[in-house]
Amino acid sequence: MEEHFKCLTDAYRCFLSGSRPDRSAADVAAVMFGGLCGLVPVQLREERCTEAEMICISVTLLEKITSSLTAQSLPVQLTLYSEEVLRVLFGDMNLMEQLVHHFQAEDQIISHLAAKCASACVFFHLQKCGMVCPFWQKKCTEAFHSSPPGTELDACLWSVTDVLRKTLKESQQGILGKLVDTFDCSLCALCLKLLPEKNEDCLDSFAHSRHWGTTICLLLDLLEVLSASSLICGTRVCLKSQRITHIRSAALLHMISCSSEGFVKKRALLLLKRTVLQKVGEDWALGEVLSSGLKYENFSSDMSMLAQSVLTAVDNNWLHSVQVEPAAFFGGTRHTKMMGDEGQKPDCVMLRAVSLILLKSIELHIQTAGAKGVDSATEVYGYLQRLWGFLKRYCTQLTEVTHLCCWISLLFGEQDDDMMEAAKAALSIFLNHRLRSGLDDGAAFAAACASGCNPHCHFVLLLQSISFDHSILLDFLISVETCFLEYVLRYLKYLRDNWQSFIAACGGISVSGSLTASSADVVARAYKSEGDHVESSSSTQVTGINPPVKRLSLAPEVRLVEYDSSDESDPDNIEDSDVRPRASVCEKSRFSGMDVQQETSGLSVSIRQTQTETPTALVVEPKSALERKPEDSSLPVLQCDQTLCANMAPLSEQVTFETLTKTVFCLSELRVVVTRLHTKKLFPYNPSSLLKLLAQVENSYKQSHLQPFNKCRR
Structure with missing residues (x-):
């Protein structure tokens, strides 16, 4: 009797090591069948191996043999040996009928092990002959x-x-x-x-x-x-x-x-x-x-x-x-008091x-x-x-909170994929509602803020939550784990055509992350007041280098999209199905996360506002905790004339201007680094429509702010 137990344990050790057992396939199959059916009582020294233990050992060995054959991970000789064991068990002994009988065992361990073994055997049979x-x-x-x-x-x-x-x-x-x-x-x-x-x-x-x-x-x-x-x-x-x-x-x-x-x-x-x-x-x-x-x-x-x-x-x-x-926590559910609250x-x-x-x-x-x-x-x-x-x-x-638009950042801040899905859905809801509501722009955005559905607020708060770090946006663009590409293309297209409403939304949000607007009426008033600052102007030159990417986490030799087959899309006709990266893993890839990190480590961007009347550069000093530290002198800052306007512009206009500046600067950095990667064929898909939209956003910013600068100088 002890030999039956030794037969099963020796066979299992052989399969783990990849060697062929000494006993014949028929002998091993007979012992496994007897153990699974409860026909082999085993006396081992002074302890008795129970029937349940013999069933578990037999089922586990059978599952190991079948899974190894399915994975084709066994040496040739052991493969032939294993196939002979299964032929005897399921052909001559009809083991499956006995195996499914254990599904109803009161012992949940036996029931589950039987189900696991049966699944492995059924899948192997399906792979081999296509029959259930x-x-x-x-x-x-x-x-x-x-x-x-x-x-x-x-x-x-x-x-x-x-x-x-x-x-x-x-x-x-x-x-x-x-x-x-x-x-x-x-x-x-x-x-x-x-x-x-x-x-x-x-x-x-x-x-x-x-x-x-x-x-x-x-x-x-x-x-x-x-x-x-x-x-x-x-x-x-x-x-x-x-x-x-x-x-x-x-x-x-x-x-x-x-x-x-x-x-x-x-x-x-x-x-x-x-x-x-x-x-x-x-x-x-x-x-x-x-x-x-x-x-x-x-x-x-x-x-x-x-x-x-x-x-x-x-x-x-x-x-x-x-x-x-x-x-909940790892050990179950416990009562946890919130900061400053007696609830759970x-x-x-x-x-x-x-x-x-x-x-x-x-x-x-x-x-x-x-x-x-x-x-x-x-x-x-x-x-x-x-x-x-x-x-x-x-x-x-x-x-x-008094401004409901921050709910997405507060609730979804720890889950990037859910946050992007929520922002994309909120944007779609807003666009469809605005199309059918018949409200003017001011009333539409006031109603959107009152319901927490203003897409401009969502986007600015998203940038604030990542400290206006363009490298994180780059990570989102490359990753297939979120729908950020779909969301940002649709939003940028809307931003390009509705720049004034974006300025109004910035008026209700401070750079530090707190909300300066206490009600939706403030957004409506901001929208109306900002309407006087729109005027056409000359172009802006963009040059420089970019800070290194911090959150790029793609494994080497993985390309998300076949670059050569990626077509340029028209940003004026962007559909969700056209902008989602196609997931594919190629053995030979020109794109890797390490390459992107190396290429972007030497890039940087600086943006200077220039005018035809005067070559004077206009400089803004960082005032927010989210700004880069002074010692990071290599990192650029969007330069505009806040100093000249400080004594003339109200605080709300300064807050609006600073938020706009940081937002556009972040997008400008993103455009430059994506352009550089695309030029070197390191970007995983064709970003032409994205780059076009980003450039159009920069132009909208330049056009809307040249007139205030001229007023400040006068």
Whole structure:
């Protein structure tokens, strides 16, 4: 009996070291089968190796053999040996039937190890012959139709999710479609049972089960994989199970507001957030898998359905029923007092998720309403006001601000990708609302600030949060982890055509980061007063060098976009789909993060305001804590005549001027360094439209400020 135990342990050590076991493949297979079936009692010295331990050892060895064969990581002789072991186990002994039987084991360790092993075997079989194992398929289908929350259903959900995820990573659309079709009906039936839209008796009975929370989380993982699989279908029709997240979105929202389990609410919120942002599977899928760009036939209607479900829930006081759990730490959840407050620190992950779900739903709703010729302007800010009310219940910082436009920086400051998504959605909401509201510019921007949706304020506050550091913007432009490129192109196009409104917004924001405007009326007055300072003028010369990039983190030999195939786009016709960098990894690449760092370390820019009447240079001394230190003499400062105007201009005009100066200087530095990288073919895509827009912004700045300088000199 001791020899059986020794056989398994020796075989496992051989597979770890890559050597061939001494015993024959048939002997090892027989011992593994006996151990998994509980037919081999083992007496080891004075201790007895339990049946559960023998099952775990046998299953673990089988999973190791199968995974190694799938990865093709074994030597030739050991590969042939392993294939013979599997042939005996699954051919002569029909081990899969016994393996799936352990899905229902009360011991959760055995159940999970069996599911993990079965998944590895099923995926190997799919790779080898393209067929789905019938015993595994039958077991999972029956569990989805009839099993209550418990170890059996959990094992089936985990196993199907794992096989689908591995298939998705391998980009095997034929096998993936076959797998989804196999479980389509049973999965839809399971979701109807576990995700009812109303508080029905079945949900109450399941919720009292100790397995319910685990089962729901496993189901949410499966729904994310199914949603991700729909993104690679292209123009083909999706199966119903791949659209469950959209179709049952109302049920997910209901579960978020009614569930007593904090981790269940959080997982459901994150699923809806990734779905509405079209980022399902981003944590584990390869970039190339989810970047096809082609959408399935019902994609637009599904996204519209999801958005409408969210807005309908908000109309029915869904935000009031959502309870945000206290902030969590590694060991669980604990009570944490906030600075100067007796309350608990909220979970900002949930607050960000709720905010993005609602913002993107408003954006989608506006786009759909506009396509149908429906005026939705009157209801947009109503949804935003409900969101502010929800956030202020949990976030003390937001209750203390007087200018709501800073909410994006406060809430999303620790999460770059979410912050860019929120800013992009807010910009889209503002543009669509302004188009349909019929308000004049002053009233439109006052209303935008009152609702926290002024895109100029968002952009300036974003630059303040990074200390006007152009190298961080460069990092954002190169990275594919955020939508910054889409956002900044659209915003710069709008800024180019609406320069006066940008000056008005700068009047309400100080360079130090505090807000000088106490109400939206100040922005409206600033917009009106700045209208007298616009006048055409001569050109400006831009030369110099640029400080080194600090946050560039791309690995060497990785190129985000095929440079040679990158076409120049027209900045006057910029669409989101045209500006997103295409993710691709090439073995031979001219672009690397190290090269960019080396090239930009010697670059710098200096901007001087020149006029035809006088060659005198106009100098501004740094006054903000965000300015560069005096000892950094090599770093340029945008030079203009603040000293001459100091005794003549009101403080608000000085604040506006300083904010404008730092903003335009940051963008000018960015333009120069991107130009240099593009010239040396080190930039990952063609930035021509971006550079054109940045130059146009600089020209707008020069034209709007030459007249005040002349007045100061007179």
